[in-house]
Amino acid sequence: MDFEPNQEQRALAERAFELGSALNGGLAERVRAGRFDRDMWRRCGEFGLLGLSVPTADGGLDLDSLSTSLVIEAFAKGCQDLGLLFSACAHLFACAMPIAEHGGPELRTRLLPRLISGEWIAANAITEPEAGSDVHALRTTAIRDGADYVLNGVKSFVTNGPVADHILVYASTNPADGHFGLSAFVVDRHSPGLTVGPSFAKPGLATSPLSPIYLDDCRVPAANRLGAEGAGSTIFGSSMAWERTCLFAAYLGSMDRQLAQTIAHVRTRRQFRKPLSRQQAVAHRIADMKLRLESARLLLYRACTRRDRGMDSTLEVSLAKLAVSEASIQNALDAIQLHGATGFLSEGGVVDALGDALPSTIFSGTSEIHRDLIARGLGL
Known part of the structure; x- marks a missing residue:
């Protein structure tokens, strides 16, 4: 499978990265206060983030799973506020998509335009x-x-x-x-x-x-x-298929940003008269972070592609969700370790990624549930 983005996907992802980067102002204060920002929410709506996968007839961009994931990954790579993106993904995949796919005409007309624009929150x-x-x-x-x-x-x-x-x-x-x-x-x-x-x-x-x-x-x-x-069980299952792939692209973007930040740190931080990056133990840990990120990314892209082709993707979605969630926790731990004492300080933002990653092995099906689904997919 070729996952290289086409020109249209690349252009939209670049715009998403720019928007995400532009929303980092005042992040530390928002995180300390645990404050949801409706102005930023509306900016996400104006961009189209809240309707990426919703059909154009309902006001969305009608993107497939892979294109949607590429946009979300790029936004997360630029935006350090993973909480904002998490809320946006929950709104889109667990609420707007079920309404778009299973709601009657009147309900779709009444709700979706205002959900997609960011006027309303679901x-x-x-x-x-x-x-x-x-x-x-x-x-x-x-x-x-x-x-x-x-x-x-x-x-x-x-x-x-x-x-x-x-x-x-x-x-x-x-x-x-x-x-x-x-x-x-x-x-x-x-x-x-x-x-x-x-x-x-x-x-x-x-x-x-x-x-x-x-x-x-x-x-x-x-x-x-x-x-x-x-029909609730079927509706929920459909929303989970969206969430377990596209939402978890946010963690790919977060890990990508985290890896770049950690590499920059170990290149400039000197210990024992040389940069940390020249220490083999450090370099190997960085290599493991990269390996987990790229492995998880390929699994998620494959799951999205199989969904987009109408193929049974139950096994692939569980493999991707499990890999991304567990990689995000381990990479966050490695980033803290490589930053040393500064990695444990709230001001640097390094430790925040661990808090953001921890629930990823619980929501959208626990790691144990997905291991059960994988085993079932293998005929066990």
Whole structure:
């Protein structure tokens, strides 16, 4: 497979890198405050970042998986605020794409233009206190009542929850049917019965807000359901295929930027009368960082390409997600080690990459889940 970007892909990626670089101002202050910046969000919308893969008929750029990943990777290489990009990817892949692929005409017309432009922010609510990896054990219910559904339940770890205008909620419409009984609903933030809990404090992705939401007899119009009753599992699976490839391109860009920063440091930092880069132990660690990055990149590009060709990519997507997430953690640890004491200081930003990387082996399926999927793909 040839993954060399064409001229159009390269030009769009270069523009994404420039935008990402332009959004680094005031980063340290935003990270310390854990502040989500709506002005920056709108700038992402103006560029098209919030609608990369959405069909042009709905206002997006209609990019395929590989092109979308190349743009996100380039943005992350330029932008040190991975929290902003993480929120944008959650908004696009876990919310806008399900609406674009499974929403009715009225719902798409009403929501997508404003989600793509950055006027509105979307959040995805599936995880529950007792249902993390086991998404089919959801306890949130949606009971039909005339022209509405009445939703009850608690969702945890909702990315963008504190700032979202619309929340995509997965609930059981028929608990007896298990995963065939899940349905997906777009819920307006201001719906009576919906309460957003306080933001969670966390050591990474600081500018990406995260919170629980509570649904207490929350009425949602049946027109806000995506697809048919019981289609929730399929809708979620489709959104995860986007997320597990394209979102993780952000970590490729972050690792690329981190590697360049670390190489620059070891070339200029002198110990024992020579640059650190001349120490074999240092050079070998740098080589391992490069190896992990390029291996993960090739696996992710291959997974995207197979998806774009309509081929079964379950195994390839899990391989890519696992490789990228685990490489991002190890590379962050290596970068800290090679920067020495300064790598542990918040001011340098080196240690921030570790906090950003740590949850990558948990969300979008834990590393253990993906090893199970890989084993299943091998017939084990």
